[in-house]
Amino acid sequence: TMKLAVTTSFHNSGLSDVLLPVILEDTGLEVQLLVVGTGQALRLGEAGDVDAILVHSRAAEEAFVAKGFAPYRREIMYNDFVFIGPQSDAAKIASAGDAADALTRIAETEAPFVSRGDESGTHKKELSLWSAAQLDPAQFGSWYKAVGAGMGASLNTASGLDAYILADRASWLNFANKGTLALLFSGDPALFNQYAYLPIDPARHPHVKAEAQRTLEDWLTSPKAEALINGYRIEGTSLFVFNAEG
């Protein structure tokens, strides 16, 4: 067995439920998932409490590797972020040109917007989009709600408030409490969301299971994984694009 820390957005997508049984079958490796916030996942890795992490926050990952906690990061796949909002779409973001335009429209109408506010990969992406739109969330009024919670909890809040929110597509499709929310905008390449696998350096934490790390990495980058990841669909939509280099 090995322990893998993953982010809530990855787990909520449901992909892990497809992959883990196959991994067990193919390699005999039981992967135990710890579903936590991005920051916490990195901390678990630093402390050596997990054997590997799978997150989507490039800058933080690179810093993690630079500090020597992981020997390298390996990109596995990506999915994309989407803008969710009330079906009435007061800010008319459905017809926005790109992600920055969508955000500008929301800011102009001051329609309620829920931000993860937890420094997760998703949150960091949102912040970078705001700055691309040349807006500073720190200046926003009370329509901008930083809820400081995981993806699912934030979606629940957005659903309760009929607010706009940035979510990853997988979490959104798997989310059951949609209420009056709908997917309003997607497709801007700026919204791509790269997942990477980081094995913890056994030189630093001798107890981590180096062999299991390798087995999992090999499997995740194998053609079998490719087929499963690319083939994973919810409501007919494919979610992830496998992009590991062979």
Add this chain to the structure above:
Amino acid sequence: MNEIWAGMLAAFRLIVTLDADLVEITLRSLQVSLSALVIACVIALPLGTWLAIRRFRFRRATIATLNALMGLPPVVVGLIVYLLLSRSGPFGVLGLLFTPTAMIIAQVIIITPLIASLTHQAMRELWAEYHDLLISLNTTSRQRIATLIWDGRRALLTGALAGFGRAIGEVGAIMIVGGNIDHATRVLTTAIALETGKGDFALALGLGFVLIALALLVNFAIHTLSRTEQEGTW
């Protein structure tokens, strides 16, 4: 381990600098938990006492149920309150979701069974002692309850403090119904959960120590207040 020291340092720094955010969420924590405590006491003290003095058919079952409700999972309470208060729920029009009021409602539901159970337990002994006298004096139920609550107030204090402790440390329910919205419904516990998720354990611990200090403060204050007054009576 270093984190624990770092946490203490963080707590110290936050308190010494009177960090504005800290003051805000601390006051909100207190406001929510104390409001919930007062409301829960108003319900639970008479209810628990009434259960102690009243013999009726399903008394044992009622008490066992009340005891079981002490184990109400906060997350479930949060969910139910969320569903009731959400826009599409029956009380949606009140617009209470994601407000401190919603948090108070959830906490009242969580701590009322606890306080009522403990009240029942404490009042049972006192009722055994007073039973004959109060029956003999031909008191009404209301008078009995008032007398027991007043004369047993010391014992009830522990129950109320247990309720307060549970409320102030609770996070599952208020996260769902409050939403942990910055400057609106963020309280100490939800802030701690947030910092934990961010991996900023030092800050999380720092906030935790502030919360524990707050609980200590409230308890010492109550003990000091109740002491002056106790001397005279029991």
Add this chain to the structure above:
Amino acid sequence: MNEIWAGMLAAFRLIVTLDADLVEITLRSLQVSLSALVIACVIALPLGTWLAIRRFRFRRATIATLNALMGLPPVVVGLIVYLLLSRSGPFGVLGLLFTPTAMIIAQVIIITPLIASLTHQAMRELWAEYHDLLISLNTTSRQRIATLIWDGRRALLTGALAGFGRAIGEVGAIMIVGGNIDHATRVLTTAIALETGKGDFALALGLGFVLIALALLVNFAIHTLSRTEQEGTW
């Protein structure tokens, strides 16, 4: 609202089909919480009783502190236990992190102050009654504590049940130290939190109802057991 019905239906379906996962996490919930309860009682009952019978310099302060510790925020307890058990922490070599043992440790820390406070409260009255006799009979501290615990067991039951309730419904701490790993450390509350995050309220509520049913079951069982034996004595 519909969700609440859906939740009941989900609970019903889960129970009727004896869903294997449900059985597993339910048993783990019970195992963790009951173990924590037993350990906490072994510590808290003598401790609380000792506080009731002993007069010492900082007694009031100790009791106020104990009462305050009832408000220990679970997330903070979880964090501290995590830091202690983490591979880079002092007890890392034991490899206890993300095991049921770690969850039990966290829960013991959370419920021990609660049970000890309630024990102290309950035993104070009994001690006032027994004080003269037990002093007169020249009993040792140990004998006094044993006598009080035995004769006050009915009152202590409520305290223990409050502790059980808090343990079985708790999620913040065990999420951090247990990790909610499927087939290893997932319990009812963490499963509920998980389903809530997925927005699957029906399933979350269903699990919640199962949890509440479990708490009811345990309470009724304990009440029934303790009843047969009470008749004879008090």
Add this chain to the structure above:
Amino acid sequence: MVDASILVALRDTCVKRRGKTILGPVNLDLLDDGFTIVLGPNGAGKTTLLKVLHGVERVSSGTVKWSVPDAVARQTQAYVFQRPVMLRRSVRQNLAYPLKLVGASASDIDNGVTFWAAQIGLTEMLDRPATRLSGGEKQKLALGRALIRTPRVLFLDEPCANLDGRSTREIEGVLQRANAAGTRIIMTTHNLGQARRLASDIVFLLNGRLHEQGRATDVLRAPQTPEAKAFFQGDIVE
């Protein structure tokens, strides 16, 4: 069934606890006035009888019928328990409590407390916690608290057991005056001298049964049953 001069009538009254009959069956009529002393050895059921009459003890079978409706009867009765129950309050508050219950005015309460504190000799202890009184002081307080609403019927369960000689005589005086002023008194005692001094009629219980009843002079001077005779001589009663 209940005629005008009868205050209360017990018919086949039984009290069972844990399968054992601890009182009865008892058939007993008590008249509208007088000073009844209930006698009997320890465990005879005296306390149980008084509690049944007062209505604080449940009856297992049979009836207790007061000449007035139960609710009225209960309002005008008072009881001094064998082991006095002290409210965890000051002596003053203990005395004031029955008056507070009926919503008496503050000045009435003050006057009542002052008067009865003097009667029972606790004036100087009004602000002490009642739970800290000595055994005898507790009994006096319980007595004052029972008399403060000037009850129509007063039950006393060994009210002088812990009192010294002087207090006993003073309390006897208080009781006789209350009785003369119209308070019906039903009292137990183990002090046969006290029974002689106070009783207008005697009820003698043995093993939960009514053994003998009658005018005090008759019963005390010439008991009908050998058991009663033996008891009054302080002899062994089986």
Add this chain to the structure above:
Amino acid sequence: MVDASILVALRDTCVKRRGKTILGPVNLDLLDDGFTIVLGPNGAGKTTLLKVLHGVERVSSGTVKWSVPDAVARQTQAYVFQRPVMLRRSVRQNLAYPLKLVGASASDIDNGVTFWAAQIGLTEMLDRPATRLSGGEKQKLALGRALIRTPRVLFLDEPCANLDGRSTREIEGVLQRANAAGTRIIMTTHNLGQARRLASDIVFLLNGRLHEQGRATDVLRAPQTPEAKAFFQGDIVE
């Protein structure tokens, strides 16, 4: 200071509660054998004196010196409280409790319980919950529980207050036999007849002070102070 035949000596012993002196200063020597009866009106401080001697009441100033080390003295004493304390257990378990504490064997406990239950006349009630006994039965149980370890010194605080005539005489017999067998008894009572029957010496308290002490025959027949004289005649004592 303590000579061989003196069992316990009080020197300037005071008990203060809430700023009021409720006992003392008392200077008192009790001899090694005898049957001491402590007399005095309600609130005189009798209970307090007994508790101070026994060590369950804290002394505010002055000393209590036993002829043997305190720890030894405490082990061989027993006390029957004015308001008997019943363990919430059966009568049998109440009786057995003091023996269990000292780790007596099961058969010793059984024999002790059987013997003392017979002595106090509660044999038939051994399996009842003690808290449900009648007032007199509780007192008898407390007495049996105090005697079961055959104490060297026995304190009794109005042990016969709720007992009927026959029980009183039986208990007096038990006490006299224990006394003859070497148990030092120190007892309070409001029953002067009982004092006359039992006392070898008398301690008379008034307002927390020791007023008179001496051989029973002397004190009872010819009290030195007018207050004691008045008290023995049941007169008003101020």
